[in-house]
Amino acid sequence: MSDILVTLGTWNWLIFGIVLMALELLAPGVFLIWLGIAALLVGMISFGLASTWQLQILMFALFAIAAVPLWRHVARRSTASAGDNPFLNRRSAALVGREFTLEKPIIDGNGTVRIDDTVWRVAGPDTPAGSRVRIVQADGAHLTVTAA
Template identity: 75%
Template structure:
């Protein structure tokens, strides 16, 4: 076993890093990616410094531990990007306050309006087709409108 440690070399670390990153494809979760990156860094540093095997293992441990805060920072910054799209997966809520033209009249409290390529069911006071209405509330796929 100790002979294996003595033979740790640059190419072994590079191959180990590539294998870990490839395993990430089979077991997604971003954990193996960072370990693979740490192994690649040890391999690259070993090209220049030629450290002893103990130092190589220590560098791997340090690089792997340093990857955790980097990963958390990247995950947080990517999570903040979804806040720039607050209506993602809530398309109807994004329509509240906008004004559209009725496609079919509202009769007995029900009618339709075409928004882009979709026909939406609307509820509100009786209004003739072609009238401008403002969306005041969204409830699932049903919109409540008022005269604009």
Template identity: 75%
Template sequence: MSEMFVTLGTWNWLIFGILLMALELAAPGVFLFWLGLAALLTGLISFAYTPSWQVQILMFAVFAAAAVPVWRRLARSSAAATADNPFLNKRADALVGRVFTLEKPIVDGTGTVRIDDTVWRIAGPDAPAGSRVKIVQAQGASLTVAVA
């Protein structure tokens, strides 16, 4: 076992880093990516400077530990970007509370309404064409309306 550590070299770290990043593709979770990046950095530094195996392992440990706050900072900034647009990928939820005019009547509690370039299925009380309806609930691709 100690012989394995003594023979640690640049190529071992590079291969280990690439292997960890490939495993990240198989089991995504963004954890192995940072360990792989730490191994690649250790390997690249080992090209320029030939440290002992103890220093190489210490460099890997430092880079891996430093990756945690970097990852948290990146994750926090990405969460803040999503908070700026709470309806991202929730288009129907963004319609709740808006009022539209029916092009076709609601018959037997179901109908359709054109909103921008999309025709939405709606459910609500029967209403003639030209009525103003307010969207009160969104479930998937169906909207529930009330006469405004």
């Protein structure tokens, strides 16, 4: 076993890093990519510095441990950028407060309104087609309107 560890060289670390990154593609979980990057770093450093296998394993462990806070920082930053568009994946919530023209009249509390290329079902007081209505509430695909 120690013979294998002694023969750990630069190319083995580079291959190990590429294999870990390939495994990340097969089983995504944003974990193996960081270990792959750590192995690639050890391989690149080993090109410039002649180091023992113990030092190489120590460098790999340190890089892998340092990857955790780095990953958390990157993940937190990408989550914060999602706040730039608060209505992403909540299209109906972005419609509250806007006014539209009824496509079909509201009869017995139900009608439709065309918004861009989509026809939405709306609920509200009976109103004739062509009237302007304001969206006051959105619950999934169900919009509640009042006369504008």
